[in-house]
Amino acid sequence: METMVQLDNVSKKFDESYAVENVSLNIKSGEFLTLLGPSGCGKTTTLRMIAGFEKPTSGSIYINGKKMDNIEPYHREVNTVFQSYSLFPHMTVFDNIAFGLKMKKVKKEEIEERVNKVLKMVQLADFGKRKPKQLSGGQQQRVAIARAIVNNPSVLLLDEPLGALDLKLRKQMQLELKHLQQELNITFIYVTHDQEEALTMSDRIVVMNAGKIEQAGTPYEIYEKPQTRFVADFIGETNIIGGNVTEIKENYAALEFGSQEVYVPNNNYQTGEKMFISVRPEKIHLHTVQQEGKISLKGRVKEKVYIGSLVKWIIDVGNGNEVKVQQSASDVEDLALDTEVFVSWNPDNSVVLKQ
Amino acid sequence: MDRMIKNAYSMLSPSLIWLLLFLVIPVIYIGVISFTTNTGFGGILYEFSTEAYTAAFSSLYAKVLWQSLGWSLLATVLCLVIAYPFAYYIAHAGKWKNLLLLLVMVPFWTNLLIRLYAWIILLNNHGVINNLLMKLGIISEPLSLMYSPFAVIIGLVYGFLPFMILPIYASIEQLDRSYLEASEDLGASPVKTFLYVTLPLTFPGILAGIIITFVPAVSVFVVTDLLTGGKLLMVGNVIKDAFLIEMNWQLGSALSILLMVLVLLSIVIFMKFTSGKDRKFLI
Numbered sequence: 326m327e328t329m330v331q332l333d334n335v336s337k338k339f340d341e342s343y344a345v346e347n348v349s350l351n352i353k354s355g356e357f358l359t360l361l362g363p364s365g366c367g368k369t370t371t372l373r374m375i376a377g378f379e380k381p382t383s384g385s386i387y388i389n390g391k392k393m394d395n396i397e398p399y400h401r402e403v404n405t406v407f408q409s410y411s412l413f414p415h416m417t418v419f420d421n422i423a424f425g426l427k428m429k430k431v432k433k434e435e436i437e438e439r440v441n442k443v444l445k446m447v448q449l450a451d452f453g454k455r456k457p458k459q460l461s462g463g464q465q466q467r468v469a470i471a472r473a474i475v476n477n478p479s480v481l482l483l484d485e486p487l488g489a490l491d492l493k494l495r496k497q498m499q500l501e502l503k504h505l506q507q508e509l510n511i512t513f514i515y516v517t518h519d520q521e522e523a524l525t526m527s528d529r530i531v532v533m534n535a536g537k538i539e540q541a542g543t544p545y546e547i548y549e550k551p552q553t554r555f556v557a558d559f560i561g562e563t564n565i566i567g568g569n570v571t572e573i574k575e576n577y578a579a580l581e582f583g584s585q586e587v588y589v590p591n592n593n594y595q596t597g598e599k600m601f602i603s604v605r606p607e608k609i610h611l612h613t614v615q616q617e618g619k620i621s622l623k624g625r626v627k628e629k630v631y632i633g634s635l636v637k638w639i640i641d642v643g644n645g646n647e648v649k650v651q652q653s654a655s656d657v658e659d660l661a662l663d664t665e666v667f668v669s670w671n672p673d674n675s676v677v678l679k680q
Numbered sequence: 681m682d683r684m685i686k687n688a689y690s691m692l693s694p695s696l697i698w699l700l701l702f703l704v705i706p707v708i709y710i711g712v713i714s715f716t717t718n719t720g721f722g723g724i725l726y727e728f729s730t731e732a733y734t735a736a737f738s739s740l741y742a743k744v745l746w747q748s749l750g751w752s753l754l755a756t757v758l759c760l761v762i763a764y765p766f767a768y769y770i771a772h773a774g775k776w777k778n779l780l781l782l783l784v785m786v787p788f789w790t791n792l793l794i795r796l797y798a799w800i801i802l803l804n805n806h807g808v809i810n811n812l813l814m815k816l817g818i819i820s821e822p823l824s825l826m827y828s829p830f831a832v833i834i835g836l837v838y839g840f841l842p843f844m845i846l847p848i849y850a851s852i853e854q855l856d857r858s859y860l861e862a863s864e865d866l867g868a869s870p871v872k873t874f875l876y877v878t879l880p881l882t883f884p885g886i887l888a889g890i891i892i893t894f895v896p897a898v899s900v901f902v903v904t905d906l907l908t909g910g911k912l913l914m915v916g917n918v919i920k921d922a923f924l925i926e927m928n929w930q931l932g933s934a935l936s937i938l939l940m941v942l943v944l945l946s947i948v949i950f951m952k953f954t955s956g957k958d959r960k961f962l963i
Contacts, residue, residue, distance in 0.1 A: 378861055398864040411862040415880045424876075425866035476866065 328390075329354040329512045330375060330480055335384035337370050344370040346536040347384070352480075352514060357506050359515045359523040362533035363559070368516045371533070372482050375514065376405050389479055399428075403480040404473035408488055410465050412457035418444075418468050419453035425476040443471040446505075463494045470505070480512045487522065499525050520560045524548060532556050554678045557603035564609070564649050565678070567601040570594050577619065577672055583644030588619045588672040601678045606651035608674040611638060613658070616669045624648065626664045640668050707940075714933035722927040732930035736938055741918060745935070748915040749942065751829065752898035755836035756844075759893050760886065762837070763844035767885075770845075771852040781849070784842050792839050796906045799838065803831055803907065827908045835903035840896065844889040851885025852878075887954065895943055915939055 330352040337345040345367040352358050360368035373379045375386055377398035386393045388401060404425065412421050419440055426436045444450050447467035457465055466486060473481055486502075487495045503526045506513045517523055523530050524544040531541040532555070540547060540556045551557035554565060566587060568580040573596065577588040580600065589602055615621055624642035631654065638650040648668050660666065689696075714732050717725040735741065770780045787795060802808045803825040810822040825831055859881060863873040901916030910917070915935060922932035 376861075376865060378864075397869075398861070399867050399869055403865075405862070405865045407858055407862060409856075409858055411856070411858040413859060413862070413877060413881075415883075424863070424868070428867040428872060472866070 327354050328352065329356070329388070330514065331387040332371070333385045333387065335371070335374060335381045335386060337374060337379060338382040343536045345374070348538055350531060350538065350541070352512060354512055355510045357503070357513045357515065357526060357528045359517060359527040359530045360533055361517060361520060361523040361530050363518055366533040367536040368533050369484055372484055372514060372516050375480070376403055376482050377401050402478055403482055404476050404478040405482040405484065406469050406473050406486045408484045408486065410469040412465060412468055412472070414457055417453065418449065418455050418457065418460070421457065421468060422472045422475050425472065439475055443475045447471045462490055463498070466490060466498065470502070474505070474509060474511065478511065480514060483513060483515045485517055495522070502526065532559065550676055551603055552679050554601055557676065557678055561605065562649060562651070563603045563605050565601055565603050567599065570596050570598045570600065572596060582622070583642060583646045585622050585642065587622070587675070589675050589677055590672060592677070602675045603678055604670055604675045606637065606649040609648065609650045609668055609670045611640070611650050611652060612667045612669065613660070613664070615667055618669055619672050621667050621669045622648065623665065623667055626660050626662050626666055629660070629662065640666060642668065710933045710936055713929050714937050716930055718928055718930045722929055724929060729930070732934035735931050736934045741935065744913050744918050745915050745938065745942070748898050749946070751832055751836065751914065752894055755833050755840065755897050756890055756894045758833065758837045759841050759844040760890065763841060763848055763889065764886070767845050767849035768852055770849050784845050787842060793902050793906070795839070796835055796902060799835060799907060800826065803834070827911050829912065831907040832904055832912055832914070835907045836897050836900070839900070839903060840893045843893045843896070847888035847892065848882065848885040851882040855881055883954070887951070890950070891947055898943060899939060
């Protein structure tokens with residue numbers, strides 16, 4: 326697929342500090358790409374640079390192969406769905422959606438037809454004459470999306486568009502947005518700090534931290550194969566275990582973990598080397614008897630949280646170390662607090678992290 | 681709910697009593713006087729008469745009334761034209777904002793009367809402007825700037841400009857910048873963004889500015905008194921003279937009531953024309 330948006334070594338400095346630092350990224354045509362990160366990580370600034378509201382301090386942005394250095398926002402083939410919707414309060418829903426087409430001097434009959442079509446698409450066919458204030462949050466959200474997509478943009482930029490909605494509506498809108506994107510085949514660049522939202526919707530996730538890209542990959546890669554400690558920690562829950570390599574046994578390196586040992590697949594590690602690994606709680610098993618496999622850590626039940634379909638355990642494995650375990654509720658016996666247990670996982674399910 | 685309304689009234693009561701005593705009752709009193717019979721030298725005979733209104737509608741007073749409305753209208757328009765860019769600039773002036781606002785308000789600390797004397801020094805035949813223009817050789821004889829409608833308009837614009845700047849500034853300041861970004865995002869150039877988004881969304885400020893400039897401007901009398909030496913008249917002068925010099929309270933009251941009705945009427949027409957659906961002319 327061809328590249329739709331290209332960021333070439335883009336940086337943005339506010340005062341003396343970098344909001345975005347040396348970001349390079351190729352976004353393919355028709356891709357649903359999510360910029361994910363905590364607040365202040367530079368994801369919104371990156372989006373605003375693509376929209377043209379901010380000018381990069383250095384580096385260039387290309388849209389459809391065209392360099393955007395001196396192109397004003399109103400000349401770019403992108404449209405934005407704003408976090409606060411920013412629907413014009415003095416215009417009706419119809420006029421809000423028609424605004425972009427009017428600016429492009431599209432014929433009146435065509436405007437009418439296209440606006441009515443998107444109104445139907447976002448299930449607001451009868452709401453054209455209302456003012457934005459007379460709509461619920463979810464309806465305003467749909468108008469904001471309609472106002473952007475009616476222009477047939479090459480790229481749609483979405484800045485935390487679901488942030489103001491309640492959980493249930495948000496889940497529903499996530500799926501609707503995803504369907505809409507597949508239907509229209511528009512490139513979506515979506516900004517969110519909600520990792521679950523990112524995993525649900527995206528073709529590709531770019532995790533950002535402190536103005537830089539930590540990792541870019543499919544939701545599967547980001548979740549299962551986090552490359553850095555930040556990504557492992559930010560996406561979902563995980564156990565991060567750090568320790569020195571004590572010995573190399575066959576194909577595995579042993580890592581000291583308190584007074585016990587865990588193993589990771591060996592990859593030219595040296596004895597004495599300090600390393601960090603991530604193990605997801607759902608990859609870890611809980612037993613009442615010592616296990617035969619490579620890893621079997623002895624511990625005690627410190628905390629148990631029952632959340633319906635799942636049970637979350639915190640196991641104290643000694644020396645102040647804890648291991649989070651998550652199992653489906655039907656799989657586990659009811660263990661009392663302070664019961665002696667053994668936790669185990671397949672070493673191949675742990676991921677070695679870059680610092 | 682009932683209790684809330686009761687509470688609201690009890691909290692409002694000081695201002696309601698104030699308004700009743702010093703606004704409503706005097707206005708009713710003026711209205712009553714305007715229909716009484718004049719017995720000369722400020723005498724009031726409580727006998728119904730429309731004499732005062734007949735006089736007020738005579739060509740002389742009617743002309744002054746229209747003239748006052750015309751000048752104030754022109755001054756209001758000029759104030760708007762000057763104030764809008766000014767207010768826009770202040771709202772975007774960053775750290776200078778507070779200083780600029782203070783400068784707008786400084787004139788309020790001095791009486792308009794005193795400030796108008798300054799304009800006499802600037803405008804008169806041997807004044808600063810004429811002297812300067814003559815020294816520069818642009819004119820050979822002094823322009824008679826004083827005693828003209830020009831001087832009246834200058835006085836009005838000067839006196840009431842802050843009333844126009846402040847509400848417009850407030851509305852521009854409150855305008856959410858994301859509306860402007862949304863507009864640009866949808867393909868509107870800065871000029872179109874201004875016309876279709878900024879202007880309509882700051883319209884309440886413009887409306888407030890127009891009303892609080894126009895209303896006091898139409899009834900002011902010190903401007904004509906000082907800058908035309910009483911040669912040109914606004915309705916404020918006529919009302920003042922009717923009460924204080926001619927001692928004809930009926931005529932003064934009738935003119936006041938007429939002025940009030942005219943001002944209210946023009947505001948109502950203006951708001952009707954510019955609010956709600958009809959504001960579409962901006963889009």
